[in-house]
Structures are given as structure tokens and as C-alpha cells.
């Protein structure tokens with residue numbers, strides 16, 4: 001599928017399928033085309049070529065299929081003058097569902113009588129997510145759901161989404177690759193409007209991490225490390241293994257002044273240094289994007 005604005009394509013031949021109930025992280029730097037992809041899946045933009053199918057129905061044409069989707073845009077648009085409960089009730093009357101159910105789903109009981117204008121950014125975001133989850137849908141599109149939130153609130157929101165995604169397909173966009181590692185099981189990497197990777201995050205994780213330790217002591221006698229450019233470098237299968245080695249060094253009385261991930265498969269992918277032949281990207285000759 002290709003799509004864009006005013007005849008100018010932004011997305012080029014994007015093809016993927018989402019079948020499992022899971023969080024699919026749509027990762028890419030700002031301007032890569034994530035929002036454009038979400039708008040096209042949501043049926044707001046019509047693709048220039050190809051189709052977005054939901055269980056076989058063309059989303060650009062089928063109102064019924066569009067009703068099975070909900071989209072959280074990265075602009076917060078809640079009525080500031082209403083209380084949380086009134087705002088959710090207002091949307092429930094339009095979209096269906098019940099304000100009280102959404103409030104309990106997102107744990108917003110303490111906020112329900114507060115005015116939207118008095119809420120923090122993180123609280124507003126939780127209310128926006130409650131609005132998206134008012135009604136049971138089959139597919140949720142959440143655009144930058146945790147951007148501009150402090151790490152504690154972001155984690156809280158990710159935990160809620162992880163719980164909700166057990167029986168739902170959630171597409172979750174982010175420009176933060178560390179967040180992608182935490183939140184999703186599947187990764188769609190968007191770079192310059194193309195799909196640079198489509199696969200499981202665990203497949204990337206299984207590759208090696210190279211970690212450098214900076215110490216004043218020669219640690220090559222304690223662990224299997226090689227001195228390279230001022231760092232004692234070791235390869236690990238998982239970040240946890242690196243942590244265990246750090247503990248071993250500290251327990252042996254070594255003072256570690258710095259520990260650094262030198263090479264991380266996700267980082268390499270993000271920066272475009274991993275060969276695309278190792279990615280699971282489907283052939284660009286297909287034109288359909290089949291979701292659900």
C-alpha cells in the first residue's frame with residue numbers, strides 16, 4: 001500500500017499482516033510516516049495504491065470494518081471544561097460503551113469528578129486512552145501514546161496496554177527504540193516511508209549485545225573481555241547476562257566507572273546498519289496491507 005498527501009507519496013509499498021493479539025510497535029524516527037500509516041489504516045487517508053483489508057473488507061470502503069477500529073491520535077482532544085466522567089459519557093453517547101466501564105478499565109476512579117483542564121498530561125493521556133477503549137474493538141491504533149510523559153507514567157500506561165492487548169491487536173507507534181523493546185512483541189520499523197523490518201522483537205534480541213566496561217583494573221583475567229578503544233568489551237545474549245557480569249566484577253572489588261552498550265541489534269536496525277536480508281520484511285511486490 002502507498003499513501004501520502006496532495007498526490008505526494010509518503011508511504012511506499014508498505015505490506016504487512018497483523019493476525020495475533022499482540023502489541024505491534026510501529027517504530028521510526030519523527031517524520032518516518034507512522035502517523036500517515038495510522039491514518040491510512042484508520043480509513044482517514046485513502047491509499048494511492050493497494051488496500052488496507054480488515055478480515056477481507058477494504059477499510060477505505062467499508063464503514064462496518066472501520067467501526068471495528070479505534071484510533072488514538074497524538075493530539076489530545078478532550079473537552080477541557082468537562083469532568084472526566086462527563087467527557088467519557090459524552091463520547092460514549094456518540095461511540096457506544098459506558099463511561100463507568102472505561103473508568104474502571106483504566107483505573108480512573110479518583111479522577112472521574114475532576115475537570116479535564118485540571119489534569120496533568122499523563123492523566124489526560126489515560127483519559128484519552130479510556131476514550132479509545134470505551135467500546136470493544138478488534139484493532140486499536142495508538143499514535144505516540146506515551147510521548148512527552150515522564151518515565152513512571154509512561155510505564156504505567158504501557159502496563160495497562162500490555163494487559164489490554166492480551167485479547168486485542170494493538171498498533172502502537174513510538175520513536176523511542178528503548179520503549180519498543182519494553183512494550184511490544186512484534187516490530188514494524190518504518191524508515192523514510194518504507195517498512196524496514198517486520199518481525200518479532202525477540203528475534204532481534206536473540207542476537208548478541210556488545211557491552212564495554214571502563215575500569216582501571218585489567219579485568220581480562222576475571223572475565224572473557226578484550227580491551228578495545230579504552231573499553232573491556234564482551235558479547236552477551238541478553239542485557240541480563242551483562243548485568244550479571246557487572247555484578248561479578250563489582251563483587252570481585254573492581255571499580256567500574258562506565259558500562260556501555262556498544263552494539264545493540266535494535267539500535268543498528270534503527271540507524272540502518274543491519275542488513276535488511278536478516279529482516280522478516282515481506283516482498284514489496286505485494287500491495288495489500290491486511291490487518292486483523
Ligand code: ADP
Pocket residue numbers: 005010028029030031032033034035036037
Ligand atoms: P511520523 O508520525 O513518523 O512522525 P508523519 O506520518 O507525521 O511521520 O509524517 C511523514 C511525512 O509526511 C513527513 O515528511 C511530513 O512532513 C509529511 N506530512 C505529514 N502530515 C502531512 C500533511 N497533512 N500534509 C502534507 N504532508 C504531511
